Amino acid sequence: MANEILAEQISSEYKYGFVTDIEADNAPKGLNEDIIRFISKKKNEPQWMLEYRLKAFKYWLTLEEPNWAHVSYIKPNFQDIIYYSAPKPKVQLNSLDEVDPELLKTFEKLGISIEEQKRLSGVESRIAVDIVMDSVSVKTTFKETLSEKGIIFCSFGEAVQEHPELVKKYMGSVVPYTDNFYAALNSAVFTDGSFCYIPKGVRCPMELSTYFRINASGTGQFERTLIVADEDAYVSYLEGCTAPMRDENQLHAAVVEIVTHKNAEVKYSTVQNWYPGDKNGKGGIFNFVTKRGVCLEDNSKISWTQVETGSAVTWKYPSVILKGDNSIGEFYSVALTNNHQQADTGTKMIHLGKNTRSTIISKGISAGFSNNSYRGLVRIAKGASNARNFSQCDSLLMGDKCGAHTFPYIEIKDKSAIVEHEATTSKIGEDQLFYCKQRGIDNEKAIGLIVNGYCKEVLNKLPMEFAVEAQKLLSVSLEGSVG
Amino acid sequence: METVTKQNTIKDKLIAEFDYSKNSFFGDLTLRSRAMESFAKQGIPSRKSEEYKYVNLGLILKGEFAFSSQHKISREQLVDTHILKNAIVIAIENGVLNLSNSELTNLPKGLQIIDITVASSNEIFQTHFSKYSDVDADPFVALNTALTNGGVFIHIAKGAIIEIPIHIIHISSVSENTIINPRNLIVVDGNANVTIIESFRNIDSKAKTFNNALTEIVIGENSIVDHYKIQDEKEFGFLLNTTHVNQNTKSVFTTETFTLSGSFVRNNLAIVLAGEHIESNLNGLYLTNENQVVDNHTLVDHRKPNCNSNELYKGIIEDKSSATFNGKIYVRKDAQKTNAFQSNKNILLSDDGTINTKPQLEIYADDVKCSHGTSTGKLDEEKVFYLRARGISEISAKKMLMHAFASEVVDTIKIVELRDFVEEKISKRFE
Numbered sequence: 028m029a030n031e032i033l034a035e036q037i038s039s040e041y042k043y044g045f046v047t048d049i050e051a052d053n054a055p056k057g058l059n060e061d062i063i064r065f066i067s068k069k070k071n072e073p074q075w076m077l078e079y080r081l082k083a084f085k086y087w088l089t090l091e092e093p094n095w096a097h098v099s100y101i102k103p104n105f106q107d108i109i110y111y112s113a114p115k116p117k118v119q120l121n122s123l124d125e126v127d128p129e130l131l132k133t134f135e136k137l138g139i140s141i142e143e144q145k146r147l148s149g150v151e152s153r154i155a156v157d158i159v160m161d162s163v164s165v166k167t168t169f170k171e172t173l174s175e176k177g178i179i180f181c182s183f184g185e186a187v188q189e190h191p192e193l194v195k196k197y198m199g200s201v202v203p204y205t206d207n208f209y210a211a212l213n214s215a216v217f218t219d220g221s222f223c224y225i226p227k228g229v230r231c232p233m234e235l236s237t238y239f240r241i242n243a244s245g246t247g248q249f250e251r252t253l254i255v256a257d258e259d260a261y262v263s264y265l266e267g268c269t270a271p272m273r274d275e276n277q278l279h280a281a282v283v284e285i286v287t288h289k290n291a292e293v294k295y296s297t298v299q300n301w302y303p304g305d306k307n308g309k310g311g312i313f314n315f316v317t318k319r320g321v322c323l324e325d326n327s328k329i330s331w332t333q334v335e336t337g338s339a340v341t342w343k344y345p346s347v348i349l350k351g352d353n354s355i356g357e358f359y360s361v362a363l364t365n366n367h368q369q370a371d372t373g374t375k376m377i378h379l380g381k382n383t384r385s386t387i388i389s390k391g392i393s394a395g396f397s398n399n400s401y402r403g404l405v406r407i408a409k410g411a412s413n414a415r416n417f418s419q420c421d422s423l424l425m426g427d428k429c430g431a432h433t434f435p436y437i438e439i440k441d442k443s444a445i446v447e448h449e450a451t452t453s454k455i456g457e458d459q460l461f462y463c464k465q466r467g468i469d470n471e472k473a474i475g476l477i478v479n480g481y482c483k484e485v486l487n488k489l490p491m492e493f494a495v496e497a498q499k500l501l502s503v504s505l506e507g508s509v510g
Numbered sequence: 511m512e513t514v515t516k517q518n519t520i521k522d523k524l525i526a527e528f529d530y531s532k533n534s535f536f537g538d539l540t541l542r543s544r545a546m547e548s549f550a551k552q553g554i555p556s557r558k559s560e561e562y563k564y565v566n567l568g569l570i571l572k573g574e575f576a577f578s579s580q581h582k583i584s585r586e587q588l589v590d591t592h593i594l595k596n597a598i599v600i601a602i603e604n605g606v607l608n609l610s611n612s613e614l615t616n617l618p619k620g621l622q623i624i625d626i627t628v629a630s631s632n633e634i635f636q637t638h639f640s641k642y643s644d645v646d647a648d649p650f651v652a653l654n655t656a657l658t659n660g661g662v663f664i665h666i667a668k669g670a671i672i673e674i675p676i677h678i679i680h681i682s683s684v685s686e687n688t689i690i691n692p693r694n695l696i697v698v699d700g701n702a703n704v705t706i707i708e709s710f711r712n713i714d715s716k717a718k719t720f721n722n723a724l725t726e727i728v729i730g731e732n733s734i735v736d737h738y739k740i741q742d743e744k745e746f747g748f749l750l751n752t753t754h755v756n757q758n759t760k761s762v763f764t765t766e767t768f769t770l771s772g773s774f775v776r777n778n779l780a781i782v783l784a785g786e787h788i789e790s791n792l793n794g795l796y797l798t799n800e801n802q803v804v805d806n807h808t809l810v811d812h813r814k815p816n817c818n819s820n821e822l823y824k825g826i827i828e829d830k831s832s833a834t835f836n837g838k839i840y841v842r843k844d845a846q847k848t849n850a851f852q853s854n855k856n857i858l859l860s861d862d863g864t865i866n867t868k869p870q871l872e873i874y875a876d877d878v879k880c881s882h883g884t885s886t887g888k889l890d891e892e893k894v895f896y897l898r899a900r901g902i903s904e905i906s907a908k909k910m911l912m913h914a915f916a917s918e919v920v921d922t923i924k925i926v927e928l929r930d931f932v933e934e935k936i937s938k939r940f941e
Contacts, residue, residue, distance in 0.1 A: 409861070427843065438865070438866045439886050440864050441858075442888055444858070445886070445887040448882075449883040451879075452881070454876045454878070
């Protein structure tokens with residue numbers, strides 16, 4: 028029985044592991060000032076941008092790679108990475124017909140059919156997509172529809188050219204280049220990403236989405252996302268990612284910054300499905316990401332939802348700084364690790380304003396030989412009166428070779444704060460399995476059912492399209508985990 | 511920068527002190543030298559050290575320190591610190607056992623109490639001493655192992671039921687800043703039963719006592735051990751209290767820590783569940799005020815299957831004081847069918863108080879039930895209202911609620927006399 032299941036598990040392979048044969052424009056391997064100048068020049072950047080990069084690079088040189096996280100891996104050699112890789116025929120694209128057919132095929136395989144969206148465009152489609160392949164944004168859909176409303180949704184490179192004042196104002200305001208090792212690295216070498224600005228009083232009519240894809244071998248992906256919601260604005264933002272199957276470990280070090288002004292709301296959802304490595308832990312993506320939002324003014328809200336199933340090593344803490352009074356921060360997470368995957372993920376909620384509220388729901392599932400840690404910080408600063416936090420971190424263990432850990436930090440300096448944290452660790456209930464089996468549901472399906480039920484609180488927070496994908500992903504990643 | 515240089519000074523001084531008096535030490539000099547080497551490597555932890563993140567040891571250990579005190583403690587002063595009418599009293603004065611102030615006549619059968627300075631030849635002592643406290647794991651364990659100049663070795667023989675509680679009084683009184691390193695070893699053989707109380711008190715001082723106390727407890731099969739700590743060190747007391755417990759199959763161990771006063775109290779409590787069917791209970795209560803810093807670190811290490819552990823720590827924080835709770839439940843791969851529970855609850859009463867809590871679970875076995883919970887808040891307004899609606903003044907209502915909050919821990923004390931003693935202390939505090 029156990030063998031059978033194991034065999035099945037091995038056979039449930041990573042679906043997105045193909046490589047697209049597109050000619051790419053690469054920078055030479057290695058990292059030095061010249062490479063940064065090369066990237067900056069390639070992207071035709073203004074002087075201030077280059078200066079920012081160089082400042083970040085100088086600072087990065089003084090830093091040491093952090094090792095406090097509960098993960099172990101061979102540190103990447105930063106001189107052995109290609110920092111710039113662009114799919115070659117990069118010209119200004121106006122319609123889909125001009126897009127390289129190879130590229131289109133890639134995205135069809137990924138399940139994001141631009142064609143179909145095109146057909147449905149106008150009335151029905153609710154998602155605008157920015158696609159980032161390796162280092163550059165290749166296509167942004169629905170730009171025109173959005174610009175009618177005054178919404179700016181474009182690649183980061185374009186934003187630097189066309190809206191330098193916005194980029195200058197907000198870039199680095201939430202995650203400064205001094206923040207940490209990987210944020211500094213990203214600030215120095217980031218190549219592209221998405222930029223989104225929702226003007227005053229505008230409710231974005233569709234979901235905005237970025238799809239990240241690592242394609243070229245030997246490259247690292249360093250993208251940067253910046254989302255600004257002005258007063259009374261609302262946007263729901265989705266992010267998805269995949270990578271080919273390779274024996275090497277590729278580095279992904281992104282930065283995401285969110286700024287919300289008065290009464291604004293940003294909902295950021297991620298389904299992270301980078302290649303997790305093979306069943307022996309060979310290859311896979313190192314996912315070292317800095318994500319942070321700041322509720323800059325009163326009554327604003329930032330909500331992070333993430334479903335983490337991919338990557339060999341994940342190191343990610345989407346955080347919210349609750350600066351404005353009455354602001355709200357939310358973090359909903361499902362992190363699933365299998366085989367030799369390692370995840371150290373969680374959130375930080377920094378309460379600075381009055382009457383601020385935060386909710387943390389984290390569901391960890393570990394199977395195989397994996398280690399899954401929740402690490403979170405809730406800080407109530409002095410004067411942040413009537414702050415409220417509720418955290419719940421549950422872990423589910425499948426098999427006796429994996430580990431599930433919880434490391435919450437709670438620091439409270441205000442007496443009116445109410446902070447609660449609870450965590451449990453257990454395995455799938457035998458009685459639940461028995462109940463399902465008794466009703467003719469086989470083991471595999473029963474586990475899928477129970478796990479999906481266990482994660483329901485989080486999956487419910489995802490937009491429709493993503494929720495379906497996430498549910499499938501969970502079932503696939505877990506196939507045959509319990510005997 | 512200044513604190514850094516001072517810190518180095520204290521480290522250097524400790525090393526110099528070791529070199530100076532190494533020939534007058536009792537016991538195994540090789541072990542001591544190894545411990546000192548390890549300390550020299552680790553140094554005094556700064557705030558960057560994850561384990562000592564919330565305490566500023568650099569500040570506490572600033573200035574000049576002596577390593578022993580000639581200050582005499584009178585019989586009356588000592589009797590004053592007695593808690594129970596009927597107890598086997600062991601007096602450890604400024605880190606050294608004082609037999610004349612101890613009450614060790616008519617010891618029950620199976621109980622052996624030996625001054626640690628002359629215990630080296632004892633076979634049982636040799637088997638267990640320094641086997642449970644790893645000098646490389648913590649600088650203060652290393653420091654204690656290297657520099658200790660006193661303490662007590664207690665041995666409870668197989669099958670002995672010691673009905674009278676053993677009370678170890680740690681009393682200090684100094685005229686200049688002093689670091690003391692008392693060291694105790696308690697070995698309980700199989701099928702035995704004993705209650706041990708450790709109390710910490712600083713009297714009649716005008717300078718700091720930094721008490722780096724370490725107790726190792728080994729519990730044999732089927733034995734039951736109750737362990738209480740009453741920490742009432744007052745203003746000049748700085749206590750770093752390490753307790754390492756090793757439990758064997760089917761033993762039951764209960765430890766309760768009451769922190770009532772002291773400028774700085776840090777408890778490092780580690781319990782290793784080295785056998786099956788073990789039960790461990792860890793309770794704690796800390797009432798902090800003024801500028802007090804209380805930091806409780808606990809580690810419950812489940813190594814074998816079918817064990818249970820329960821942990822409950824509660825705190826009331828007033829004024830500018832700060833309290834930290836850092837508890838870790840570690841479940842190893844083999845420890846299937848483990849049940850481990852941990853709870854930390856705090857009430858923050860002042861604007862300037864700080865609470866840091868870090869309840870951690872590190873689990874490598876799948877068939878387990880582990881949970882932790884922590885909550886921090888103010889006194890429940892609705893409860894206060896309920897009482898006030900019944901004609902009780904706001905102040906008494908609050909007192910009543912705080913008392914009720916604390917009683918969850920206090921009620922678990924099994925010795926009535928001791929419970930009354932703690933309750934009285936708490937009542938006085940809330941007056």
